Amino acid sequence: MRIFSGIQPTGRKHLGNHIGAIRQYVAGQDRGDPAIYCIVDLHATTVAYDPAELRARTYDTVATLMAAGLDPGRCLLFRQGDVPEHSELCWLLCSVTALGELNRMHQFRDKSLDRDLVSAGLLLYPVLQAADVLAYRAHEVPVGEDQREHLEVMRGIAQRFNARYGETLVVPEHRIPEVGARIMDLQDPTRKMSTSAASQEGTVYVLDEPEAIRKKFRRAVTDSGAEVRRGPDKAGISNLIDVLAAVTDSTPAAVEREYADARYGDFKTKVADAVTAHLAPIRERYADLRADEDALEAVFAAGAERASALAGETLADVREVMGVGPPRAHRRGRR
Ligand code: AQP
Numbered sequence: 001m002r003i004f005s006g007i008q009p010t011g012r013k014h015l016g017n018h019i020g021a022i023r024q025y026v027a028g029q030d031r032g033d034p035a036i037y038c039i040v041d042l043h044a045t046t047v048a049y050d051p052a053e054l055r056a057r058t059y060d061t062v063a064t065l066m067a068a069g070l071d072p073g074r075c076l077l078f079r080q081g082d083v084p085e086h087s088e089l090c091w092l093l094c095s096v097t098a099l100g101e102l103n104r105m106h107q108f109r110d111k112s113l114d115r116d117l118v119s120a121g122l123l124l125y126p127v128l129q130a131a132d133v134l135a136y137r138a139h140e141v142p143v144g145e146d147q148r149e150h151l152e153v154m155r156g157i158a159q160r161f162n163a164r165y166g167e168t169l170v171v172p173e174h175r176i177p178e179v180g181a182r183i184m185d186l187q188d189p190t191r192k193m194s195t196s197a198a199s200q201e202g203t204v205y206v207l208d209e210p211e212a213i214r215k216k217f218r219r220a221v222t223d224s225g226a227e228v229r230r231g232p233d234k235a236g237i238s239n240l241i242d243v244l245a246a247v248t249d250s251t252p253a254a255v256e257r258e259y260a261d262a263r264y265g266d267f268k269t270k271v272a273d274a275v276t277a278h279l280a281p282i283r284e285r286y287a288d289l290r291a292d293e294d295a296l297e298a299v300f301a302a303g304a305e306r307a308s309a310l311a312g313e314t315l316a317d318v319r320e321v322m323g324v325g326p327p328r329a330h331r332r333g334r335r
Contacts, residue, residue, distance in 0.1 A: 003032035004138035004172075006040040006080065006129065008195070011057030013064050015204040015275065016193035019180035019246045020144030022206075026069035028142055028175075035075040036136050036307065037065065042080045042087065043128060046121035047111065059296050064206055066299075067285035076310075078303030080132065085311035089131035090124065092318055096160040097127050101153055107146075130154040134161075135311035137170040145181040146192060148174060165321040169314070180246035186220040189235035207283050210276045217272035228259040228267050237264070244271045247278040 005025060007013075013022065028035040039061050044054055058079060070077055080086055102108065102123050112118045121128075129150055133141055134157070141151060151174040158169040183193045187202030197203050204216050222236040230238040230252060238252075245252045259267050289296070319325050 001031055001033055001140060002136060002138045002170075003028045003035040003140045003142065003175075004038070004133045004136045005036075005142050006038040006043070006132050007061065007065070009039050009041050009044050009054060009058040009061045010195045011060035011064075012195070013061065013206045014183075014193050014195060015206065015243065015279075016144065016180075016183035017195075018068065018206050018279075019183055019243070020177060021142060022065060022068050022070075023180075023246075024142035024175060024177055025065070025075075028140075029070065029075040032075060036138065036310075037070060037075055037077050038080050038132060038307070039065075039078075040080045040129075040132065043125060046119055046125055047115070048117070059290060059293055062296055062299065063286050063290035064282070066289050067282045068206070072299045072303060076303055076306050077299060078307045079300045082300060082304035083307045083311055085135055085308060085315045086128065086131050089135050089311070089315055089318060090128040092322060092324065093127050093131055093134070093157050093161065094124070095322075096164060097130075097153075097157055101156070102126060105153070106149060126150045126153045127157070130157045133172050134158055134169045135314050136307075137314055138172050139170060140175050141172050142175040142177075144183075145176055148176065161318075165318075168317050168321050177246075179252060180242055183243060183246075184235065184239040186216055186236075186239075189221060189239045204275065206279055207286060208279070209283075210280065213276050213279070214269075214272045217268050217275070220268055222264050222268075226264065228262050228264070229256050237267075240268065240271045244274055247274050 005021060007017070007021060025035070025037050039058055041054060041058050062077065065077065066072070105126060108123055108125065111122055130153065133154055143151065151172070155171050158171045161169050162171070185191045185193050185197055185202035186204065187199055191197070193203055201216060201219065204213055208216075220236060220240060223234050225234060228237060228241065230241055241252045241255045244250070245255045259270070262270070316328070316331070320328050325331070
């Protein structure tokens with residue numbers, strides 16, 4: 001079982017990223033053969049950004065992943081921009097990607113709003129994402145609910161490629177967690193918790209200080225009712241129930257039973273305490289890991305070498321069936 005997932009180098013990862021994705025990465029590293037995780041710096045260039053910030057936030061992100069439990073000895077951890085096979089495969093996959101489908105993606109539409117320049121890269125984002133996964137012939141992709149649409153595009157690209165050129169690529173499945181696939185903003189529980197949220201108050205960051213976490217949960221928007229239970233009219237409380245279930249490895253139903261008689265204020269305090277206890281060791285480990293950029297670069301270099309060897313095999317097959325470059329027999333010593 002090969003597992004692959006990519007994560008943006010936004011640096012400050014939030015509780016949604018942690019519960020929806022990072023925790024599944026850690027769980028996957030012993031199941032994966034191998035589990036492959038990539039910090040997608042090429043994806044980050046599809047919107048306006050500062051180059052020096054990108055490097056710094058990439059280090060922040062890899063240090064956060066390692067502090068949360070990713071161990072480069074037990075998984076393959078690397079930076080996307082170190083492995084040129086991703087970009088080449090992206091271009092080759094464009095030939096089996098429907099433009100109309102890319103135009104309809106929610107993320108493209110949302111991120112195209114209010115921009116001076118809507119880059120072609122933003123439109124092609126799902127194709128590069130497909131290349132990331134398909135290059136490793138991964139079977140499983142752990143992601144949050146918001147990535148379901150992109151995963152479907154990726155599967156369509158792989159199926160179309162195989163139909164046109166013969167069975168070459170693995171059609172991957174998503175792995176969306178049962179609890180916490182869509183953690184909501186604490187100030188507006190009808191919207192997902194997001195890096196690009198207008199207000200920071202509704203977003204809990206993995207590296208937030210305990211007092212900041214407590215304050216955000218204290219101010220979390222709930223509803224006018226009094227019962228700690230899930231329901232369509234109780235988006236705020238439902239979200240808090242999911243958060244508590246996820247960070248305590250419980251289930252939403254068990255949380256509802258345990259807090260059936262609790263008041264909202266007390267329940268929020270419980271959730272805040274559980275999240276603080278869950279994140280504190282990660283914050284502590286992060287400081288040491290982030291301080292040594294040479295060590296982080298060494299992790300990237302070792303990861304890129306292994307990743308490039310795996311992706312290179314797929315790319316050689318793709319080039320062969322597509323008739324691109326010399327035939328395999330003439331390729332000795334070349335890719
Ligand atoms: N609210 C969420 N709940 C559960 N999972 C989530 N993910 C993102 N938000 C939630 C999952 O986190 C993984 C990494 O996401 P990313 O690489 O897109 O990181 P990001 O850009 O920092 O996260 P955002 O918040 O999704 O950014 P915006 O909204 O600004 O574009 C993915 O598996 C994702 O599903």
